[in-house]
Amino acid sequence: MKKIADLHVHTNCSDGILSPRELLAKAIEQKITHISITDHDNIDGYKIALQSELTKQIEIISGIELSCSENQREYHLLGYNFDIENKELSKHINKFRDIRIIRAKNMHNKLIGLGVNINFDDILEIAGDAPIARPHIAKAITSAGYAENFYDAFSKFIGDDAPAYEPKINFPVTEGINIIHAAGGIAVLAHPANYVDENTLHNFIKSGLDGIEVVHPMHNITQRNKYKAIARKYNILQTGGSDFHGNRPTDENNFGNEVVSADVFYKILEISKSRKRRKFLFF
Secondary structure, three states: OOOEEEEEEOOOOOOOOOOHHHHHHHHHHOOOOEEEEOOEOOOHHHHHHHOOHHHHOOEEEOEEEEEEEEOOEEEEEEEEOOOOOOHHHHHHHHHHHHHHHHHHHHHHHHHHHOOOOOOHHHHHHHHOOOOOOHHHHHHHHHHOOOOOOHHHHHHHHHOOOOOOOOOOOOEOHHHHHHHHHHOOOEEEEOOOOOOOOHHHHHHHHHOOOOEEEEEOOOOOHHHHHHHHHHHHHHOOEEEEOOOEOOOOOOHHHHOOOOOEEHHHHHHHHHHHHHHHHHHHHOO
């Protein structure tokens, strides 16, 4: 059987709809042999997945998608195979959870000012134990009848150019890279197409970026070839995944198809092991 990896998926521990176990089961059904759960700014989904008996049928490594923001631009940074008990990473995750609540409250206040009278407790209930994200707010808006669907809620109210949008706090990509590295992990820039210019990408690479997400539903063939060439030029990783959430029209088609060879999974393990060995030697 061909070994394939999906290194970008989400569970209901962030803004996906499947539980960690349900996601593993679906991955196994799709013949995915290696996976990383990369929930937004938390690792609860990975921790829960580790307790499942399904991990005997699919290989899994720790993952996270850190939300970064600098110069009024948002970037997403994927972290892989890091120490989940690392204190600095845990501190950042806890801090960011609180910051997300503040951001959500600010958006809620703006929505009230626009006549979108939703209850903040409803947003909290939708989010559950997950860090609050805009999809949770979009669901509350839609459920209350102020938008036809998820996309309508973003377009009218909380999208980047919409009236109730609230920008994220400044958290540079370099800081994200440093946090992932300090936890022994590998840092990869997620879906760079359409929002990262080449000069910015090169600066990130100089700052220690370990890889680029080449395979992603957002990337067309031309863009994939472009990022492959950049990755080869700088000798960094080429990763990929479906960015599966379960609530998007193309998710079902992407899951199991937007994948990379399991060799990428093993390369991540190899680089992590090599770094830890060097750190030990120079300690």
